[in-house]
Amino acid sequence: MGSDVKNLETRLAEQVGVNFCVTCGNGTDALRLVLQAWQVGPGDAVFIPDFTFFATAEAVCQVGATPVIVDVGADSFNLSAASLALCIEKTKQETNLVPKVVIPVDLFGRPADYHGIREIAHRDHLRILEDAAQGFGATFGDSSACALGDAGTTSFFPAKPLGCYGDGGAIFTDNEQTASILRSLRVHGKGSDKYDNIRIGTNSRLDTLQAAILMVKLDIFVVEMEKRQALAAQYTKALSGLPGLKCPDRIQNGRSAWAQYTITAESTELRNRCMKSLAENDIPSIIYYRTPMHAQPALKDLAFVPIRCDTSKYLSERVFSIPFHPYLDEEDIQRVASVLQNAVS
Numbered sequence: 001m002g003s004d005v006k007n008l009e010t011r012l013a014e015q016v017g018v019n020f021c022v023t024c025g026n027g028t029d030a031l032r033l034v035l036q037a038w039q040v041g042p043g044d045a046v047f048i049p050d051f052t053f054f055a056t057a058e059a060v061c062q063v064g065a066t067p068v069i070v071d072v073g074a075d076s077f078n079l080s081a082a083s084l085a086l087c088i089e090k091t092k093q094e095t096n097l098v099p100k101v102v103i104p105v106d107l108f109g110r111p112a113d114y115h116g117i118r119e120i121a122h123r124d125h126l127r128i129l130e131d132a133a134q135g136f137g138a139t140f141g142d143s144s145a146c147a148l149g150d151a152g153t154t155s156f157f158p159a160k161p162l163g164c165y166g167d168g169g170a171i172f173t174d175n176e177q178t179a180s181i182l183r184s185l186r187v188h189g190k191g192s193d194k195y196d197n198i199r200i201g202t203n204s205r206l207d208t209l210q211a212a213i214l215m216v217k218l219d220i221f222v223v224e225m226e227k228r229q230a231l232a233a234q235y236t237k238a239l240s241g242l243p244g245l246k247c248p249d250r251i252q253n254g255r256s257a258w259a260q261y262t263i264t265a266e267s268t269e270l271r272n273r274c275m276k277s278l279a280e281n282d283i284p285s286i287i288y289y290r291t292p293m294h295a296q297p298a299l300k301d302l303a304f305v306p307i308r309c310d311t312s313k314y315l316s317e318r319v320f321s322i323p324f325h326p327y328l329d330e331e332d333i334q335r336v337a338s339v340l341q342n343a344v345s
């Protein structure tokens with residue numbers, strides 16, 4: 001908690017355009033701390049997308065609330081507003097759970113549909129917790145990712161758009177009271193100091209070392225984000241037209257942070273063929289995510305799955321992500337494209 005941590009928080013809050021930034025140990029803690037600050041717990045329903053990294057669901061279970069699993073859109077990969085509305089209704093009809101929070105995830109860096117989600121959230125008095133672990137640097141309308149809900153969280157794990165050299169996370173909010181509770185929770189529920197403990201918190205600090213690294217990386221972040229936009233466009237140009245492969249859709253009214261460049265193959269068989277060809281040419285590729293939340297063994301007895309999540313299942317059987325970072329060059333992109341071209345033809 002050295003001075004670099006404070007300076008970083010000030011800078012991050014400015015960049016995102018919110019009043020308060022509270023850093024913490026990682027992106028999973030960030031989610032859990034917000035739920036704790038909002039006093040979400042047993043008996044509460046928290047709506048999450050089926051197609052996400054496990055941490056989104058895990059944080060909900062850690063506070064004793066019930067994750068309610070919502071299907072996603074095939075083109076956005078993100079929480080579907082229509083599916084959310086349906087799941088809220090079913091939760092009210094079929095359970096005693098109280099709908100409290102929705103956690104849209106900006107998957108692969110792509111902002112979720114906040115217009116649709118806000119409308120439903122406001123109607124049903126749900127708070128919005130934006131999981132922007134992959135979305136730092138994205139925009140939606142005039143706003144930045146992390147500023148799109150009542151609170152937003154991000155992760156500085158090295159694989160994320162703004163990565164440190166280990167674990168780190170941050171929470172963003174305009175609410176002063178929430179920020180002040182979060183500052184207490186991350187240091188053992190401290191009151192006037194850390195030996196005055198006024199609530200049960202945890203130990204989740206961002207290391208000063210990581211804050212110092214993030215300060216340097218923030219200097220080049222805007223340039224890196226521009227490069228990501230250009231490289232994603234180059235990939236799409238090189239890959240569109242390949243039979244059986246669908247490139248990520250363009251976003252209306254915003255931009256992706258391009259944490260990943262994720263292709264949807266028309267079949268599992270075609271995905272396997274593409275990934276095998278890439279591997280044979282020493283090009284890494286990976287499946288984010290092979291198992292949707294509704295099929296995760298750990299959530300079997302903990303989650304409520306009100307509707308079938310067919311789209312999420314469809315995606316988990318067909319997507320794969322190809323190499324992506326701001327320092328790719330034209331030649332890298334052409335090489336990946338030509339291997340995929342051969343694989344599909």
Ligand SMILES: *Cc1c(COP(=O)(O)O)cnc(C)c1O
Pocket residue numbers: 026027028029052053055056105131133134155156157167168169
């Ligand atoms: C990485 C990630 C997290 C968790 O972040 P950590 O810093 O690894 O704890 C949460 N949600 C999503 C969507 C993520 O991708």
